[in-house]
Amino acid sequence: MRTPIVAGNWKMNKNLSETKSLLSELTSVSLPSNVEVVVAPSFVVLESAVNTTSNSQVAVAAQNVNAAANGAFTGETSLNMLQSIGVNQVILGHSERRDIYGETDEIINEKVLQSIEAGFRVIFCFGEQLSERKDGSHFEVVSKQLSSGLKGVTAEQMSQVVLAYEPVWAIGTGETASPEQAQEMHAHIRSFLSDAYSAEVASGVRILYGGSVKPGNAKDLFANPDIDGGLIGGASLVASDFLAIVAAAE
Numbered sequence: 001m002r003t004p005i006v007a008g009n010w011k012m013n014k015n016l017s018e019t020k021s022l023l024s025e026l027t028s029v030s031l032p033s034n035v036e037v038v039v040a041p042s043f044v045v046l047e048s049a050v051n052t053t054s055n056s057q058v059a060v061a062a063q064n065v066n067a068a069a070n071g072a073f074t075g076e077t078s079l080n081m082l083q084s085i086g087v088n089q090v091i092l093g094h095s096e097r098r099d100i101y102g103e104t105d106e107i108i109n110e111k112v113l114q115s116i117e118a119g120f121r122v123i124f125c126f127g128e129q130l131s132e133r134k135d136g137s138h139f140e141v142v143s144k145q146l147s148s149g150l151k152g153v154t155a156e157q158m159s160q161v162v163l164a165y166e167p168v169w170a171i172g173t174g175e176t177a178s179p180e181q182a183q184e185m186h187a188h189i190r191s192f193l194s195d196a197y198s199a200e201v202a203s204g205v206r207i208l209y210g211g212s213v214k215p216g217n218a219k220d221l222f223a224n225p226d227i228d229g230g231l232i233g234g235a236s237l238v239a240s241d242f243l244a245i246v247a248a249a250e
């Protein structure tokens, strides 16, 4: 049995006081023990978030990292810096990093490899654009993103990887992939893993769905055999919504 994960990607939202207040709401209730809960606040509040959640079931992830160890990379943050404040999970390959900041499959792959090497858990995101869904190339696009992004990751290291399928057309649009569309893609991803690694790896990796997951649709999405929870954007910013989504993954 794979333990479901519900992760909140806060993106560029919540300052320090807002972070403390949202986290105090999330940590003051008892969460289902069989769901892993992760939040990814902005860099400047990460240390505070680690401290606020230290005695709770809520884990903290970064939204990005630089693959280099240190040096002249103005504005960037290293894996060691994250580790030094107690963060050991990172979201990589998000479509906003790809589309707005020009992160290529190669750049993302380097981040994936360095993060794994440093002992991090990687939440690796990928997903097709609307035009690719419309022209029927979505399975091919996702396979390519997986093979490029995970290049050089060994079967053993796949235990440090969580996959997040986020069709770009469903992110922040209010339009969700139907449970059937999501399950179909997740089954495709699992069969990719089976071919690239082994049936054992394929059955062990958690595959999250992301893209307009809300309290009203989470249960139907998570009920599918290959959907192991969600990566939540907008709805993770409101405690009651996020908690309802966590409950739906139980």
Ligand code: 13P
Binding pocket: 009, 094, 166, 170, 171, 172, 173, 174, 210, 211, 212, 213, 231, 232, 233, 234, 235
């Ligand atoms: P929304 O839930 O706001 O669509 O965002 C999804 C997402 O991008 C999570 O990483």
